[in-house]
Amino acid sequence: MSNINSDLQVRWWNLEAKLMERFNKKPDMEAILFLVGIQELGDIRAKFTKEQKQDLMHIAVCSLFSQSGYYELEKVDKDGWPHFKQIKSLPAMTLPEQENFMKDHVLLYFQKTGFIEG
Secondary structure, three states: OOHHHHHHHHHHHHHHHHHHHHHOOOOOHHHHHHHHHHHHHOOOOOOOOHHHHHHHHHHHHHHHHHOOOOEEEEEEOOOOOEEEEEOOOOOOOOHHHHHHHHHHHHHHHHHHOOOOOO
């Protein structure tokens, strides 16, 4: 494991630990994306439909990758749901590279929101 990957992994474990403190269970990537989606939507309700949960995870991915200029917010619809457009293609990556790319963007997001230190 390179130094960059080991640093990323340590920062990721720190985020997981902080989320575990907050929610009393270790979140997987899907749960983290769901949290980011809810944060971006700004609507905390008890229940979301399966389709809305998928939409929330899509919002999360777009929001995360908008930090690097891959997506931009196009509009917010009448129900308050954000819609994004893709500006540039994501780079071709192996599965482990994709996972690290996503983790890196999640960490950046939680740093920007002040949940973790940068």
